[in-house]
Amino acid sequence: MSDIKRILQQITALADVPDPAVLKRLIYELRATEKQPALANQKIQALIDIIRQHPEYGDGLASFVLKLIIQYRQIALYTDTGIMSDEGFFSSLRRLVGHRFLPLLPQDDSVVELVGYLFDKPQDERWLANVEKDKWDTLVNLLKVQEEHLHLVASAKNNILNAIVILSYRISGIGLHPDLMEAYPQILNYSASFVAQNQEAVLFVNQYRQAHELDTLTDITPEHAVDPAPLLVMLEQCDDIVATVRKRIYKTGISIRLTNMMLRLDQSLQRMRILTDLVADKSPNRDKAIIELIQTIITTANRRYSIGYLIDNNTKLLSRKVTENASRVGEHYISTDRAGYQKMFKKASIGGFLIAFMATLKILAYHLALAPMGRAFVNSMIYGLGFVFIHIVHGTVATKQPAMTAAAIASTISDGSGKKSHQLTKLSELVVDILRTQFIAIMGNVMLAVPVALLISFAWMQYTGAPMIDSTMAESLLHDLDPFYSLALPHAAIAGVYLFLSGLIAGYYDNLAVYNKIGARIYRHRLLRYMMPRSWLQRLSRFVEANLGAIMGNFLFGVFLGSTATIGFLFGLPIDIRHIAFASANLAHGLFNLSASQMSWHLILVSILGVVLIGLVNLMVSFSLALIVALRSKDVRFFEWGRLTKLVFGHIVSHPSDFFWPRDKPMKYSRIDSQGHMIFDDTSAKKNKILPSNYVVRRLSDVKILPESKQSHAQNIETATDIYYDNQPKGQHEQTQAPPTKVAALDEASIKDELTNDTLVNETPDSMPYTDDIQYDKMTKTLGAIGNDSHSNDDRQPDTKRTGDAKTPLPKPKKPPNLPS
Incomplete structure (x- = not known):
């Protein structure tokens, strides 16, 4: 504590000529390891106690930091740090990479x-x-x-206000970008x-500068006080539009560029x-905003030259692209009730029946005199065309399920759908359903592949009078x-990686087909x-x-x-693949054609054990990789996987039969889309009902309550952001004066293809948004609603500047001090 006090005394004495090295010594004293949260809080509490006893130290530290910061360029800090680059x-x-050889x-x-020097x-x-x-x-x-x-505060505020204007123009540019309009013309x-929002941002900045005399x-x-509520309301409306576009992505598809653009738009709105x-x-959120901004700056400063961080961000972007559009594919591979369980067994049986013939063809192909590439x-055609044919005849290959359910897993967890503990509980229940479906699919494949392969070997011997393969083979x-x-288990892991990749490929091509309108282009060929x-x-x-x-993935x-x-073989590497369905067919062929002298119970048991372990490795590798991609796309941290594992193992202990047999009552977990909006409830009442393609989306998780700072403003005015259910009585919303609660019923496949239910303004059934309800005030050049005095002169300071004038006579900053190397 004495060291912290001595450093604070130095900082207070050097407030007029701040030295970064002194501030770095204070951070060194406060630093604790990530495994010592109690020590970190103890040191911060010591700093708080000293400043309480000596208030002058608080002013000295604040002045020191402000005077140090204003010597540097700040606007890029607020507009670029922590926001995805284009x-x-x-x-x-x-x-x-060039930085590694010749530093930037x-x-x-x-x-x-x-910040990089300090932290x-x-x-x-x-x-x-x-x-x-x-x-x-505190x-x-x-x-x-x-x-x-x-x-000093005025100088810092001027930079923040300039950053707000810059971000506002960027948001307008991204929101009206041609790529976004092409994805969703409406x-x-x-x-x-x-x-x-740009008009409101410029108006807020100019009125704030005038009211606080920052010039x-x-x-x-x-x-x-200058009320930021109108600006925050417009930012919420932009959020609503972004959320609506995301919900329509499954119809329009999405590109890497558009994914990056949507992410930058989200981050820019949050930064504003x-x-x-x-x-x-x-503002009740001021302290939270300060802390969040500081943590973002520290993270960016530490990782700005990290190749791993660049790869991490872009692979997360790629996983978001793949999982964004393909969640509906994985849902076909998950059964929640007895009917779905039986249906999956039938589909897997079809797959097992055909796999027995594919394994036979592959064995017979060894007799052909072919070059390695031939x-x-x-072999590729036997596998590839066989898998495609299985898909066409509505069969399934068991081990493809985990990879295909990656998007369904991702759609169950989201930052916007509640607490992480609640999300992980829902996800653990989904994992139970996936594993049970996986079990019956494997049984369907194996229970048909083995007897059919035996029949093929028996029929071959009866027809030709000789075994299909010799005892050596x-x-x-x-x-x-x-x-x-043998290397059966490492080879099974390789097959598991391919299973995972096939799921990503399927999601990619599904997205590609929708985004490039492949169907319509084929029809016009x-x-x-x-x-x-x-x-x-x-x-x-x-x-x-x-x-x-599905065709390209298979x-x-x-x-x-x-x-x-x-x-x-070409590169001299001991690599191959082992797949449980083909392994079970090969087991049948091998045992049937093995000579009696070579047959033993030990060989039979070891071979059966090998098939079981191959299946487990196939599933573990493909499912783990799919889960990693799905959770990364939703920013679920690694330590939460441990909690997820505990939940799954707890379910194994309490209800082990759920992993092998359908529950008496299906689990009523909710399907959540990529933004945390509820798609539907998987209840027992709907278990025999096929969901239509135009199923109505209830955005139950989008209920938002205005902060206390805005409620008083909203009680006196009628804002233009009310969103109501379709079945609400006509005229009801015109009589209420309560703050808006945003709940919407959206039909994602409406014929009109318009946001008629996700209305952004109070409108009559026949009105068009932003044509009659929103008008520009010619005197103030601001937006206002008809009959809506949200910009009354009583609440706002008179604006003597032009709305578009965002200039501020800031003094030219001095050259910042050189940081010690």
Whole structure:
């Protein structure tokens, strides 16, 4: 404690000539490891106690930090730090790789460089996250700035206000970007929200500067505070539009570029809220905004040159792209009731029946005299075309399920759908249903593959009078299943990776088919129109668009399986694949054609054990990778996987039969889309009912309550953001004066293809959004609703500046001090 007090004395003495090294010594004294959360809170509490005893230290520390920061460029700090860059992945990678050989020049006038110097340990962001929220709130409240130092606050506020204007223009640009309009053309009907938020941002900034007299580098407390509620309301409306576009992605598809754009739009809207809370008078979220911004800056400063962080962000972006559009695919591989359980067994039985013939063809292909590449081609065609045929006849391959359920897993967990503990509980129940479905699918594959393979070997011997394979090859087939004296389990892990990749490929091509409108383009193909009747061509176009992902995923999965052994042979690597369904068929062929002298119970038991272990490795690898991708796309941290494992194992102990047999009553977990909005309730009442493609979405998780700071404003005015259910009595919303509660019933596949239910303004049934309800006030150039005095002169200071004038006469900053190397 004495060291912290001595450093605070130095900081107070050096407030006029701040030295970053002194502030770094204070951070060194406060630093604790990430595994010592109690020590971190203890040290912060010691700092709080000292400042309480000596209030001058609080003013000295605040003045020191402010005077140090204003010597650096700040606007880029607020507008760019922690927000996804639009720079391409490979150009960023080249820049960072080049930094390893020839270091990039540091930006000496950037606050990020200063923060990187102060917080130079990788674990800094983690021990700061361990500090309790109430201690942060207390510390922020104690760092008061005295009146003689208000010019420092004014300078910092001017930079924040400039950043708000810049972010506002960027949001308008992204919201009206051609790529976004192409993905959802109806957004033009709601483009006024992106324009209006810019108008409100510029108006708020200019009125705030005038009310606080920031242009004169003072920061007075105005008699009437500038209300940020209109700006926050417009930001919420932009959020609603983004959420609606996301819900329509499954119809329109999405590209990497558009995914990046939507993420930057989300981050920019969130950053505008944080900056608005930072400067707003009497904002209840100010302390939270300060802490969140500091943590973002520290994270960016520590990782700005990290190649791993770049790869992590972009793979997360890729996983978000794949899982965003394909969640409906994985739902077909999950059964929650007895009927779905039986249906999955039937589909798996079809797959097992055909796999027995595929395994037989692969064995017979060994008798062909082929070059290595020719053998790889033949095996790939046997696998690939066989898997595609299984899909066409509505069969299933058991081990493909975990990879295909990645999107369904991702859709069950989201930052917006409640507490993480509740989400993980729902996810654990989904995992139970997936594993039970997986069990019956494997049983369906194996229970048909083994007897059919035996019948094929028996029929071959009866028809030709000779065994299909000799005893040497039969022994080789059984040896390949030995988990102790062969590489069966590592080869099964390779097959598990391919299973996982096939799921990603299926999601990618499903998205590609929708995004590029493959079905419509096939229907308009001139040659196909000449060769086929219109009805056949229409059926073909629908089939390709609906099944392109599954076809390509199955075919390329077969290519992977068929070519791995050849690649290993060419490069001298001991790599191959083992798949449980084919392993079970090979087990039947090997045992039937093995000579009596080589047969033993030990060989039979070891071979059966090998088939079981191969299946387990297939599932564990594919399911683990699929789960990692799904959870990464939703930013679920690694330590939460341990909690998820405990929940699943707890279910095994309490209800082990749920993993092998359908529950008496299906689990009533909710399907959640990528933004945390509830899609439907999987209740027993609906277990025999097929969900239509235009199932109504109830955005139950989107209920938002205005903060206390905005409720008083909303009680006196009628805001333009009310959203109501379709079945609400006409005129009911016109009589209420309560703050709006946003609950919507959205039909994602409406014929009109408009946001008629997700209305952004109070409108009559025949009105068009933002045509009659929102008008520009010619005197103030602001947005207002007819009959809505939300911008009355009583609540706002008179604006003597032009609305579009965002200039601020800031003094040219001095050259910042050189940081010690």
